Amino acid sequence: DAKTTQPPSMDCAEGRAANLPCNHSTISGNEYVYWYRQIHSQGPQYIIHGLKNNETNEMASLIITEDRKSSTLILPHATLRDTAVYYCIVRSARMDSSYKLIFGSGTRLLVRP
């Protein structure tokens, strides 16, 4: 599975958009980009995933560049409850990969009042 690179920490003001970048320059054609977050010591929570196209759900938007070498997770109106560690993960869609998620260090997002 491709390796990802994320900034170790970021902050943003409450109510503003939080834009979290992720580099995955070695991504291959059959690999998805997944985003999870971990609030304090809880289990990670699924946010969104995508292959080529931009995706949006009730939690966030995912923007994937045309060459797929990087992506950005957007939280449109960050709240204090969005303070968490955000993990960008690239994972194979192949059946023999067992759909394993390999976590990196993530980005620690602090939302300021």
Next chain:
Amino acid sequence: NAGVTQTPKFRVLKTGQSMTLLCAQDMNHEYMYWYRQDPGMGLRLIHYSVGEGTTAKGEVPDGYNVSRLKKQNFLLGLESAAPSQTSVYFCASSSPASGQGAHGYTFGSGTRLTVV
């Protein structure tokens, strides 16, 4: 709907003792995973299972054994606990048919283990 349940939530072991962590899921997921998370670090995959009766090694399998005798349960065993195994252990399950989208994971709330 309980999702993924881990027991116990907390445990303190003495070096050399053994214990089993239980993970149970009620979503009929085929795949199950055990991770550990040390302070300030990301999760690391210990072992995983793609179906009842099958298990495989992850990134950090040494010192652990697993069993998947029933589809809904995935057990993680420590035969002789060491202080280096002090960590928070997370279980997860996944299925191509899961509601989180293609192959999304559902995680349990974790087991905090301290080995003294």
